[in-house]
Amino acid sequence: xxxxxxxxxLILVLFINLNKRMGKIIETLPEDLNNEDLIELPNExxxxxxTNKAIIDxxxxxxxxxxxxxxxxxxxxxxxxISRGYTDWxxxxxxxxxxxxxxxxxxxxxxxxxxxYAFDINRMRTEIEKAREFxxxxxxxxxxEIKAFIKEQNDKVSFYKEIKGKxxxxxxxxxxxxxxxxxxxxxxPYFNKKQELFIHLQNGDLKAANKILKELKGRVxxxx
Numbered sequence: 001x002x003x004x005x006x007x008x009x010l011i012l013v014l015f016i017n018l019n020k021r022m023g024k025i026i027e028t029l030p031e032d033l034n035n036e037d038l039i040e041l042p043n044e045x046x047x048x049x050x051t052n053k054a055i056i057d058x059x060x061x062x063x064x065x066x067x068x069x070x071x072x073x074x075x076x077x078x079x080x081x082i083s084r085g086y087t088d089w090x091x092x093x094x095x096x097x098x099x100x101x102x103x104x105x106x107x108x109x110x111x112x113x114x115x116x117y118a119f120d121i122n123r124m125r126t127e128i129e130k131a132r133e134f135x136x137x138x139x140x141x142x143x144x145e146i147k148a149f150i151k152e153q154n155d156k157v158s159f160y161k162e163i164k165g166k167x168x169x170x171x172x173x174x175x176x177x178x179x180x181x182x183x184x185x186x187x188x189p190y191f192n193k194k195q196e197l198f199i200h201l202q203n204g205d206l207k208a209a210n211k212i213l214k215e216l217k218g219r220v221x222x223x224x
Contacts, residue, residue, distance in 0.1 A: 039072055042082060051085070051140040054078060085139030092131040092146055096124045099153060106157070114160070114204030120153060159206050166213055167201070173220040190219070 041062075044055040058078060062071050100121055107117050127146060134141040174194065181187045193212060200209035 039067065039075055041075060042079065047137055047139075049138045049141065051082060051138045054081075054140055082139050085141070086135055088143055089131050089135035089139060089141070092143065092150075093128050093135070095150060096128045096131065099150070100124050103153075103157065106161075115202055116204045120156075123149075124153070156204075156206075160204075163201070163206050163209055163213065167197070167209075170213060170216060170220065173223045174216065176223050177220050 041059055042055050044052050044059065047055065055078070058071075058074055103117060103121055103124075127149065131146065178190075181190060193216065197209055197212045197216065200206070200212065
């Protein structure tokens with residue numbers, strides 16, 4: 001009985017000492033190191049290019065000098081950047097998909113649209129595939145290039161809608177103007193100019209189309 005009590009006391013003493021040592025070890029570790037999920041670096045093999053490099057660079061830094069609280073902050077920051085990049089590239093896909101729907105609907109409304117719009121739509125589909133690839137494998141890829149492409153496309157559509165609207169209004173007045181044409185000297189140059197306008201519209205040369213539109217506007221300025 002006495003022997004069992006002695007053994008129990010020895011086990012208790014060993015347990016207390018072990019807890020003290022573990023406590024000291026934990027105390028010497030930087031803050032938050034106990035949460036492995038917060039300090040574990042993403043797997044660099046799951047990514048490539050910018051994202052892969054960012055992970056490897058931080059990993060090398062930690063391996064060289066050891067981890068501290070500053071490194072934990074950097075790991076958290078990197079994870080947030082990767083997460084934000086994932087969300088941003090998902091947003092790019094959604095924006096491009098919406099642009100395709102709007103462009104397709106706009107093109108189907110009539111014949112006054114540039115032929116290149118079909119190529120633009122195909123390019124957007126390709127960019128969606130690329131955006132999906134970046135989202136999954138390189139979320140830190142810069143958005144600068146795709147944002148410039150989206151802005152270019154939106155500006156193009158806005159300008160085209162503006163010109164198209166002016167042309168549609170102008171055509172109503174031109175019908176009245178045409179009824180007043182009597183000689184070939186008047187008719188031929190006019191219809192050549194009108195045909196040139198439509199060609200520029202179909203070729204997507206909006207500045208040239210707008211220039212001709214202004215010329216034609218001078219012909220119908222007195223027509224209500």
